[in-house]
Amino acid sequence: MQAAEPEGKRYELLLFVSGASPRSLRAVAAVRTLCEQALSPGCYALDVIDAFRDPDFARQCQIVALPTLVRLKPAPRLLLVGDMSAARPLAVGLGLGP
Amino acid sequence: MIGKTNPIDLRSAPIRPERVASVDAQAQALAKIPSQALAKTPSGVEGLDEITGGGLPQGRCCLVCGGAGSGKTLFGITFLAEGALRYGETGVFICFEETERELSVNAASLGYDLEKLKAENKLAVDRIRVERSEIAETGDYDLEGLFIRIGYAIKTVGAKRVVLDTIETLFSGFSNTAILRAELRRLFAWLKEQGVTSVITGERGEGALTRHGLEEYVSDCVILLDHRVVEQVATRRLRVVKYRGAAHGADEYPFLIDASGISVLPVTSLVLAHEAPNERTPTGVAALDEMLGGKGFWRGSSILVSGAAGTGKSTLAAHFVEAACARGEKAILFAFEESPRQIVRNMASVGIDLQRWIDAGLLRIASTRPTFSGVETHLARMHRDIEDFAPAVVAIDPIYTLGFVGGLAQERIMLLRLVDFLKSRGITAMLTAAEAGVSGEIDQAGVSSLMDAWIQTRVTEQDGERRRSLFILKARGIAHSSAVRGFALTSQGLKLLDARAGAGT
Numbered sequence: 038m039q040a041a042e043p044e045g046k047r048y049e050l051l052l053f054v055s056g057a058s059p060r061s062l063r064a065v066a067a068v069r070t071l072c073e074q075a076l077s078p079g080c081y082a083l084d085v086i087d088a089f090r091d092p093d094f095a096r097q098c099q100i101v102a103l104p105t106l107v108r109l110k111p112a113p114r115l116l117l118v119g120d121m122s123a124a125r126p127l128a129v130g131l132g133l134g135p
Numbered sequence: 136m137i138g139k140t141n142p143i144d145l146r147s148a149p150i151r152p153e154r155v156a157s158v159d160a161q162a163q164a165l166a167k168i169p170s171q172a173l174a175k176t177p178s179g180v181e182g183l184d185e186i187t188g189g190g191l192p193q194g195r196c197c198l199v200c201g202g203a204g205s206g207k208t209l210f211g212i213t214f215l216a217e218g219a220l221r222y223g224e225t226g227v228f229i230c231f232e233e234t235e236r237e238l239s240v241n242a243a244s245l246g247y248d249l250e251k252l253k254a255e256n257k258l259a260v261d262r263i264r265v266e267r268s269e270i271a272e273t274g275d276y277d278l279e280g281l282f283i284r285i286g287y288a289i290k291t292v293g294a295k296r297v298v299l300d301t302i303e304t305l306f307s308g309f310s311n312t313a314i315l316r317a318e319l320r321r322l323f324a325w326l327k328e329q330g331v332t333s334v335i336t337g338e339r340g341e342g343a344l345t346r347h348g349l350e351e352y353v354s355d356c357v358i359l360l361d362h363r364v365v366e367q368v369a370t371r372r373l374r375v376v377k378y379r380g381a382a383h384g385a386d387e388y389p390f391l392i393d394a395s396g397i398s399v400l401p402v403t404s405l406v407l408a409h410e411a412p413n414e415r416t417p418t419g420v421a422a423l424d425e426m427l428g429g430k431g432f433w434r435g436s437s438i439l440v441s442g443a444a445g446t447g448k449s450t451l452a453a454h455f456v457e458a459a460c461a462r463g464e465k466a467i468l469f470a471f472e473e474s475p476r477q478i479v480r481n482m483a484s485v486g487i488d489l490q491r492w493i494d495a496g497l498l499r500i501a502s503t504r505p506t507f508s509g510v511e512t513h514l515a516r517m518h519r520d521i522e523d524f525a526p527a528v529v530a531i532d533p534i535y536t537l538g539f540v541g542g543l544a545q546e547r548i549m550l551l552r553l554v555d556f557l558k559s560r561g562i563t564a565m566l567t568a569a570e571a572g573v574s575g576e577i578d579q580a581g582v583s584s585l586m587d588a589w590i591q592t593r594v595t596e597q598d599g600e601r602r603r604s605l606f607i608l609k610a611r612g613i614a615h616s617s618a619v620r621g622f623a624l625t626s627q628g629l630k631l632l633d634a635r636a637g638a639g640t
Contacts, residue, residue: 055279064274088280092287099264100280102309106273118309119274126273 048072048081048131049110053088053095055103060120064104067121071128106130173380176224176296176332179217180210181398181519183358186375186384191356193332196323198353200337200344201360206371206392207336208233209245210360211298213397214334216247218296219257226296227288227331228260231304235260245396259288265308272310278318281305282325289329297326297333303347312347320352344376355379361387370512373399391515398522400515400552411435416528416563419458420451422631423590426607426616432588433612434527435561437554441568442592447603447622448567450629451592452530453482453489455565459528460492466528467499469517475500486627499524514553521560529557533567554585587611605631 052068054061065085072081088095088103098107099116106117108131117130175189184190191197191214199210208230215226230238238260242249252258261284289297302319309315326333335353337345344350350357357377363370372387390399417424417431424431432438440448456466468489470478478500479489492498501520503513521529534550557564566586589608594601606619621632 053280055277055283060275060277088283092283095280096261096284096287100284101263101265101278101305102276102281103279103283104276105280114269116270118270118272119276122274123272126271130271130273 046080046111046132048076048083048108050081050083050131051098051107051109052083052085053098053100053103053105053107054085056087056089061104063120063122064106067124067127068106071121071124071131075128075131175381177217177222179213179215179221180390181396181522182388182390183373183399186388186399187356187378188381188383191332191334192379192381194327194330195355196326196333196335196353197356197358198335198337198345198349199358199360200339200350202339202362205339205360205362206390206397207360208238208241208300209392209397210358211300211334211336212238212242212245212247212249215258215296215298216242216245216249216252217396219252220247224295225257225292226259226298227285227292227294228258228298228300229285229288229302230260230262230300231265232301233262235262238262244394245392246394247396256292259292259294261285261288263304265305267308270308276311276314278305278315278322281318282322285322285326286329289331295331297329297331298336299333300336301338302335303337303345303349306347316347319349323352350377360390389512389515391512391519393516395519398515398519400518400556412561417458417462418451419454419456419461420629420631422620423605426618426620426631427610428614432563432610434563435558436563436587436611437557437585438563438565438588438590439568439586440565440590440592441570442605443570443594446592446594447605447624447629448569448592449478449532450482450485450487450624451590451605452532452565452567453478453485453487454629456498456528456530457482457487457489457492459526459563460495460497463497464527465497465499465524466492466530467501467520467524467526469520469529469531470500470502471504471533473502475502478502484626485624485629499526517553518556521556521562526562529562529564531564531566533569551585588613 050068050072052065054064068083072083086094088100102118104118104120106121108115108117111132115130117127121127174193175184175187175191176193177184177190178187199207201207211228215228218224218226228238233241239249249258249260253260263281263284285297288294305315306312323333323335335349337347337349340346340348344357344359354377356375356379359374359376361372361374363372371390371392373390374387375383375385388399390397412434414434415430415432416434418427440451442448452468456468459466468478473481479493482489489498489500493500499520501517503516517531554564588610590605591608592603592605594603596602602621603623604619604621607615607617623630623632
């Protein structure tokens with residue numbers, strides 16, 4: 038559908054947050070920044086979901102901690118938990134780091 | 136005056152004047168556990184509500200801990216299923232270990248249909264799966280997602296009851312225990328704010344009640360389940376370790392898990408406050424009633440019949456239950472040596488037709504091998520049969536086969552509990568005991584003091600013939616004959632021979 042990344046990977050990401058808490062805002066900012074820097078536009082989809090507004094979806098995605106970034110694709114499914122303030126684990130978790 | 140020592144744990148409750156005053160009235164407080172002080176939610180676990188004076192603390196958290204296979208999950212299922220079926224309270228089950236399917240299968244083993252409850256919107260189940268391998272931590276977080284999911288489930292069905300089974304699984308999914316601990320503390324406080332009564336299960340840890348010290352956070356009520364094997368016989372026990380602000384039975388109580396659910400065998404009489412009915416219960420043998428002032432035993436009393444093998448104890452017990460049925464009362468005969476069919480056949484040979492009363496629904500014969508399960512399990516089962524059938528009369532034939540399992544002291548305590556229970560229900564009970572020798576082996580066990588009346592049967596050889604005789608060793612509160620009366624087992628039942636005509640001395 039859309040142009041794939043050089044490595045042939047397409048990223049589908051869901052970021053679950055809890056309202057507009059400082060922790061949530063930090064996570065949103067960190068994930069957005071990383072995606073913009075490391076991934077070319079069009080090869081990733083990032084949805085930010087407020088778990089308070091869609092608890093049923095949070096349940097389906099097995100969300101326990103917040104914020105949680107769910108990497109649906111590429112497989113395997115991965116959950117990155119936290120405010121994404123630790124940049125390295127975030128990048129590694131996304132398969133972008135060293 | 137009763138001294139200052141008080142078994143009720145007052146340390147956990149602020150000492151208020153009215154509480155101090157109640158220390159003096161300790162006996163009364165234990166007999167009538169105050170209900171206004173703390174609202175209770177019936178647990179649905181048979182017998183537990185009697186121990187706790189009404190159930191679990193309403194709107195609070197209760198920790199149920201125990202080792203693997205101790206019945207924690209089944210406790211939680213019972214709490215919710217009974218809540219929905221019997222008390223009209225919907226519930227939420229949050230499972231951390233089992234899948235929804237496994238949970239339904241487990242519940243079915245107790246006779247509960249969780250799928251039906253879910254379909255009727257009386258129950259919501261959410262499985263929380265935490266896999267360490269798919270989680271990476273990237274900074275600060277909280278467990279708000281868990282709160283949201285529980286809150287969502289509560290809202291979906293309008294739940295009044297919540298079970299978290301087993302929340303400590305979270306410790307294997309997340310590495311930051313400082314966050315987890317803070318969040319669990321917040322979760323338990325939050326659950327209270329939701330106005331739900333919660334049961335939180337925890338795995339027994341070494342040297343502590345739970346592996347991660349949940350008991351520190353859940354301080355309102357702690358129940359310990361134990362499953363131990365003694366001499367190859369498995370026994371389950373339950374103990375209320377803590378119950379803030381309420382008196383509770385502090386002993387270990389045997390409990391039972393089987394196809395009809397969980398039940399606990401409570402000590403019903405924390406104090407000796409049984410009713411003393413003024414009615415009599417005939418024995419079923421007219422001549423024996425004659426010996427007891429013409430009327431038989433006091434209703435609600437416990438009667439021991441002891442004697443060597445083949446002296447007619449079982450026949451006496453059969454007469455006793457048969458007479459009750461003939462009066463239109465219900466009776467249970469617990470037998471530990473023969474099957475119901477054998478008993479019916481054998482008693483028919485002495486003219487006692489038990490089948491008629493079984494068919495009429497007035498008599499139940501319950502027989503099991505006592506070695507099949509531990510003595511507590513056994514008594515718990517008897518307890519439940521009695522609750523279920525509500526008989527006026529019970530015969531146990533014999534109590535001493537029970538003694539093959541477990542130590543003697545333990546046995547005596549269990550027997551005491553059973554006798555107490557029967558008395559509290561106003562049930563007249565006849566218990567038989569086999570004497571191995573001539574000496575008072577039974578008295579050594581101290582059982583006779585528990586009994587209101589004691590009949591001894593014996594066989595003597597005289598003129599080349601074995602002659603049966605009986606006498607009343609004691610009968611509290613009844614002017615009774617002290618004669619030793621010979622008797623015969625005829626095709627019309629047990630017949631006492633004329634006084635002095637039988638085998639004397």
